Amino acid sequence: MSLAIGVDVGGTKIAAGVVDENGTVLAQIRRATPARDADRTADTIAEIASALAAEYGANSIGIGAAGLVDEDRCTVLFAPNLAWRNEPLGQRIGRATGLPTVVENDANAAGWGEARFGAARGASSAVILTVGTGIGGAIILNGELVRGTHGLAGEWGHMVVRPDGRRCGCGLRGCWERYASGSALVADARELATLDPARGAGLLESAGGRADQISGIHITAAARAGDPAALECLRNLGVWLGRGMAALAAAFDPDVFVLAGGVSEAGDLLRRPAQESFTSLLSARSFRSEPEVRLARQGNLAGLVGAADLSRAV
Structure with missing residues (x-):
């Protein structure tokens, strides 16, 4: 062996x-x-x-x-x-x-690891999205890992999806990870709870009454308990993920997308809205099979x- x-x-x-x-x-x-x-x-x-x-x-x-x-x-x-x-x-x-x-x-x-032994096993081509503080990932095309000229392939968190949008730490505005990352999820939940405490009551309760202490763990737990505001935050994140994934599908034409990283622990509460948003924007839908959006299996x-x-x- x-x-x-x-x-x-x-x-x-x-x-x-x-x-x-x-x-x-x-x-x-x-x-x-x-x-x-x-x-x-x-x-x-x-x-x-x-x-x-x-x-x-x-x-x-x-x-x-x-x-x-x-x-x-x-x-x-x-x-x-x-x-x-x-x-x-x-x-x-x-x-x-x-x-x-x-x-x-x-x-x-x-x-x-996900492509060979995890959620994308058996797929010829796959895009793995690591959704955490930012968004990164990997591209597998025809069974080969794509690294790019400078080894930076997969740094798609800095694709601009909203010109003149939110300022990103990289210096640009409207980067994908400012709308579809764990950081974006937490920022949106904190803003919601601050501006509308009644609607964000469940989130505030889980964080000891302080909006600035709301974390991704709080949001996921509240969503699993059926909290409408938490579910809305995850749904919005899924919509933004789907928009970027549609662009990646046009570029790479994968068999499957895999959602990995800490935010993916929300499971189908994130995967379903991401799949729906992605499918609605997928080009040439009448002439291709729709790539499946899966959750990572290998974990850490x-x-x-x-x-x-x-x-x-x-």
Whole structure:
């Protein structure tokens, strides 16, 4: 059996695991990410990868990291949350472990995990949307991961969907993630509860009476309990997701869309309005099958599993 080690490097935690050819995680180790210390972070990755390799054996290592990765999948060019600039992470971990190592953008790794072993398994082409603080994701076309010239394919949160709309942190106005992300969901719910406390009473109650404390967890819980305002907020988010997805369908023509990330935990309360909005705007509907919108299945293992699988091609 061919085993690979997958590592998912986030701003607060590092998760590593031994993964078999079927995408099954056989063992895991988790560590806190050293706070903005590039060398200690790399040393921690090497330590846990070496420990797993020594105990279980492995043929390769794949690392998913938030940031810009070079075209050779070896160097992290820029990862602000991890304090990495031009970090030769692949070479560094490879030397420490004696195993061939590749580095992949974390959204690409997670998307590949869903495509190979999760909600998009069996689909020839898929778009995976990671809906969290912002919107990112991955593109799989004809079974291949699309990275783009600079490794930035899938950064569609900054597509402008509403010219002269809300100001985005990137400097533009009307970016998709200002209307269809977890941040947008929370901002809209807080605004609703502030401007109309009677209508937002359920949301306010869940947050201890303070609109500025309303979170995505509060919104989802209230919606599941049938709160009209919370349901409206999720429905509006789904509508905006669907609008952007229709544009992506015109560009990539996927078999399936997968909703991943923290916001997708709202389940069908988000998926259904997203599917309806997307379908209503889908071009050439009379001449094509309609891509299905599915919920991610891999959860927080997607990045680890995807990184491990991508390393097998080394």
